[in-house]
Amino acid sequence: MAIVETRKITKEFDGGAVKVVKDIDIKTVDGEFLVLLGPSGCGKTTLLRMIGGLEHPTSGQILIADQVVNHLPPRARQIAMVFQSYALYPHMNVKGNIAFPLKAANIDKEEQKRRVDWAAGILGIDHLLDRKPRQLSGGQRQRVALARALVREPNVFLLDEPLSNLDAQRRASARDELQRFQHEIGTTTIYVTHDQVEAMGMGHRIAVIEGGTVRQIGTPRDIYEDPADTFVATFLGSPPMNLIPRGDELIGFRPENFHLAPDGGVDSSTSLSFKLTSIREEYLGSEKLVYGELEGERTVARMAANADVPAAEGGEVTLFVDNADLRVFDRESGLRKESAPATIATGSGS
Template identity: 60%
Template sequence: MAIVEVRKLRKYFDAGGVHAVDGVDVATEEGEYLVLLGPSGCGKTTLLRTIAGLEVPTEGEVLIGGHVVNGLPPRARRIAMVFQSYALYPHKSVLANIVFPLKAERIGKAERERKAGWAADLLGIGHLFDRKPRQLSGGERQRVALARALVREPSVFLLDEPLSNLDAKLRASARDELKSFQQRIGTTTIYVTHDQVEAMGLGDRIAVMYEGRVRQIGKPVEVYDDPADTFVATFLGSPPMNLVPRDGRLIGFRPEHLLPEEIVSGDDRITLPFHVHRLEHLSGDRHLYGVVKGLGEETRIIARLPATVSVPITPDQTYTFAVHGYHLRFFDAKSGERTDPVRVGG
């Protein structure tokens, strides 16, 4: 277990002048599950590879357990990294795959098998030792890759989209498994994903990345409720936060907080004419898609009405909807930065 920290980290690739990581300061807590979330190309893998020592930083420092490790090779960093493609050796058995890193470190056979047995018990894959990777399901392969990482008893796990090859159902159960497994062993973990549902479910905290920078870091509920800018506001949440120009700035509110005016109280509420184009019924909720009447077609908004709200709504009609003042967030119309104080986790 160790704290991982990066200070003023930059990684530029000469080819094409790409600023893949462009000034990142992040520190995990001990035993924390930190999720790096961001769209494709925002620098997640590059940041992870730089922490692992697979990339040399252009500037800045990487610290593990309080020590600067910039000069240390990957092997000496006590880090285990699991990639999106598990890269198991196809011709080796599961057991041979798991003990491979130990063999490379010249650890004796009895000790190798003891460690493999321990990791296999934790992950429930002991019965698969004699199989080849192609005889395993996607989820089983993932567990073998994890076991292979685990036998080295790393002080830090770096996981780069390890579930992305799994179908939705397997993914959900693998996600559960991974989280409870991490809670049992308590190893500091940095987990990369571009899937916000996964991030919300797994992370003790989420660092939201965009264009090589961390835009916000906080508990899932903090970045969801209190986004620091319009990027974070619209990247998290499905459907995302609504943004509407008003009085020279942008106001933001979540679809679940946009409701028929008769059920929204308070002097500080805002009301708006919601022209509903379309309705969707999703697991008991009604999702309403439309525009703010008078603001043009480009200001699209979405409301999510729970089953408990029975107000009849039909498409192609305009209704007065409202948002309670407590749920309003304010953003600079140009920069997208929050203008009201971020309440938590900022």
């Protein structure tokens, strides 16, 4: 187990023409499950590959267990990595695949066998040891890749979208397994994904990355409820946070924060009212999404399925949002502003 830290790490390609990672500072906690979340091309995989030693940072430092590892090749960093494609060795059977890192470390045959059996046992693949990778399903391959990562007893696990090749159903159970597995092993894990559900469900903390920089790092709750900027606000949550322009500010609130009647009666000091012109309704069983227009902006409201909201196009309804649920962003920079609810209320003009 170890702490992974990056200090002002930068990666440029094509002689500085393309900056993929810009001055990223991240520090994990020992035994933490840290998720790097961001859209494709945001630099998250490059960051992971630099930590793994597969790419050299243009500048900055990488520390694993308080040691600068910039100059160390991947094999000397005591890490294990699981690639998106699982990267199983196609010419070896499952046993050979799992034992591969042990062979590299010159561990004797008996110990190799003991550790392979142990890892295969944990992941429930003992019956597959003699198969070749091509004879395995996606889920089984993923477990073999995890078992191979496990036998080394690494300081850090690096996982690059290991669930993206699984179908939706399998993914949900794999998410659960992976999280339990990490909890049991207690090894510091850095997990790259573009899937917010994975990130929210699995991470102790999430680092939201966009355009090569960390936009925000925090617990899933922090990130969801107190986004640091409009990117984080709209990247997380489905549907994303509503953003309504008011002067040089953007007022943000989650679709589920709409109420039909304000808590404790109509009181403009504790809540804000909006007139929503309904456009379309999406019925989802236990709830419904009402798509509409609010002060000229596309807005979504998540309501109980039986809520009395006009479904027909053009129907108008007044909705309320508690002041406590409102977030204010600077319109220019998109950055979060700390504003008193009163300011919001006076700025409403309605």
